[in-house]
Amino acid sequence: MATVTPSKPAEAVPADVADDDDVAPRGFVEFLRKRQRVLLGVLGAVIVLASWQICSDLKVVNPAFSSSPWEILKAAKDYFNGGDGWAALRISAIEFGLGFVLSLAVGLIVGMAMGWWRWCEFLVDPLVNFGYAAPRIALVPLLVIWFGIGTPSKVAVVFLSAVFPIIINTMSGVKIADASLVQVARSFKASRLQLFRTVVIPGAVPSIVTGIRLGIGQGLIGMVVGELLASTAGLGYTIETAGNNLQSATMFVAVFLVSGIGVLLTQSIRVVEHRLDRWRPKVGG
Amino acid sequence: MSEVIEANHRPVRDVSATAASTQAGPGALVIDHVGITFTARRDNKRYRAIKDVSFTVRENEFCCVVGPSGCGKSSLLLAVAGLVPASHGEMSFDGNRIVSPERDRAVVFQSASLLPWRTVIANVSYGLEMMKVPRREARERSRAIVELVGLKGFEGHYPHELSGGMQQRVNLARALVADPQLLLMDEPFAALDAQTREVMQAELLRIWGQMRKSVMFVTHQIDEAVFLGDRVIVLSKGPGTTIADIVEVNFPRPRSEEVKRTPEFLALVDRIWNCIRSGATAQN
Known part of the structure; x- marks a missing residue:
């Protein structure tokens, strides 16, 4: 048994265990180095916001058009205290949530079916390619005619925007199932359902997560553009009306809210992905 | 593995119940005039991997199968596992015809x-x-x-x-x-370095000694086959592989590394080497 030394990852020794007062400066550098990703990220944002504020205060740019971080903060306060901020957020969240859940359900099922059955791929692939290539946002006027100007038409836009990336990535994830692992499952007399559950799906997770992440981005764009083009409420509607009334600060509030939601959702997907990917060897740092 | 045969020509033998399997006793693997052809994806032509192979693995026997690379020995093992269909001939294990994977047989895969x-x-x-x-x-x-x-x-x-x-x-x-009653091992140590391979061979013999199962062990390493097996089935070069020789190995068990340095061991390895090198197309 000479060879049973595994390439076991070295146990990470907590760096601050040996931190005595006399090594504090070193410990502080270490503290900064470990958090440099977050610290530098914040620093970059602060520099941009500060320059914006200064340019606005010194009238380098016209504050009426460009607003400033401070103006935006004040507008945000008004937007949520007495303004229609919460209502807009709620409407947009409902539209995006419904549309996205729908596209997730349809996208996963259709994608898996296409990846698993060749005839299904042949049947649906041309339609999916057509739908993916089509400028779906351009269908908004039509969707408004079908579903009305309220929430249902936005749900439809979000659905159409998000569903194709999910279908396509799920399909390719299922198709790349490792042939040798499929053979292992067959040698143990795995049923088709067991094979699917234990080999195909776990192998497809990275692709599926990629599809979901793309779907979130596309869905948010669909939501905003749908509201911009035809709506009576929501964050996109705020952007539209504030823009028309030259309330650039309020407009920026809504824009930042949309970006913030996008970042938040993408990050939470990353957390889920990280949990599902614990088994994967870490490449690089 | 590149002998093209016509798509329609598939020698089918009608064997209702294999006579051989009843003779070989329970727990035996019987391979009776088995041929394996497969359709290559790239040109849709049928290629013949195994032409005609017959042998028996007795109960609790450690049977090794050696042959030059490309002779179809892995295909034969996968056919016994029920993962690849035989195009003609009959295979049975413990009296049951082999048509699909069953739980009495388990595969140790190459990778x-x-x-x-x-x-x-x-x-x-x-x-x-x-x-x-x-x-x-x-x-x-x-x-x-x-x-x-x-x-x-x-x-x-x-x-x-x-x-x-x-x-x-x-x-x-x-x-x-x-x-499982039958262990099918498909060159399991091929990708290991020489030292690890030796350790694993000894480990396999130790484990097999404790479990007592029939083993069909496919390898291209002749010394490995002689060291591990009770018998070594030598396959001829492909395409159209047949059995070139069957070698009985009678070293006492448990075996240790020292066996590998005895003249008898080297003689057996030599015999198999010559058999394979001469491109032996001997009809069995």
Whole structure:
């Protein structure tokens, strides 16, 4: 048994265990180095916001058009205290949530079916390619005619925007199932359902997560553009009306809210992905 | 493996019940005039891997199959596993015709082919899970097998955290856990370095000594076959592979590394070498 030394990852020794007062400066550098990703990220944002504020205060740019971080903060306060901020957020969240859940359900099922059955791929692939290539946002006027100007038409836009990336990535994830692992499952007399559950799906997770992440981005764009083009409420509607009334600060509030939601959702997907990917060897740092 | 045969020409032998299987006794693997052809994806032509091979693996026998690369020995093993269909001839194990994978046969695959998202213990219990063995019982049996193959303490590791030799131990444990009667090993040590390979050979003999199962062990390493096997089936060069020689190996067990330096051992290795090198197309 000479060879049973595994390439076991070295146990990470907590760096601050040996931190005595006399090594504090070193410990502080270490503290900064470990958090440099977050610290530098914040620093970059602060520099941009500060320059914006200064340019606005010194009238380098016209504050009426460009607003400033401070103006935006004040507008945000008004937007949520007495303004229609919460209502807009709620409407947009409902539209995006419904549309996205729908596209997730349809996208996963259709994608898996296409990846698993060749005839299904042949049947649906041309339609999916057509739908993916089509400028779906351009269908908004039509969707408004079908579903009305309220929430249902936005749900439809979000659905159409998000569903194709999910279908396509799920399909390719299922198709790349490792042939040798499929053979292992067959040698143990795995049923088709067991094979699917234990080999195909776990192998497809990275692709599926990629599809979901793309779907979130596309869905948010669909939501905003749908509201911009035809709506009576929501964050996109705020952007539209504030823009028309030259309330650039309020407009920026809504824009930042949309970006913030996008970042938040993408990050939470990353957390889920990280949990599902614990088994994967870490490449690089 | 490039002898093209016509698509329609498939010699079919109508064997209702193999006479040979009843003669060979229970627990025996009978391979009776088996041929394997397959359709190549790239040109849709049929190629013949195995032309006509017949032999028997007796109960509790350690039977090695050697042959030059490309002779179709892995295809033959996969056919016995029921994963690849034989185009003609009959195969039976323990009196039952082989048509699909069954739980009396388990495969140790060439590349370890572990599920990368499962820990060692979860990989080992995979077969039991497919059999719907209750979870707790499956874990207990898997734990015992993991210990048998010398991986105690590594139950929670993922495959990428293990060395090649350890991965093959998991591969072996996964095949053993459901207690099959016949172990089909497809060049399991081919990808290992020389030292690890020797350790694994000795380990395999130790484990086999404790479990007593029939083994069909495919390899292209002649000394490995002679060291491990009770008998060595020598296949001829492909295409159209047949049996070139069958060599009885009578070294006493348990065997140690020293056997490999005896003149008798070297003589057997030489005999098989010459048989393969002469491009032996001898009809068996």
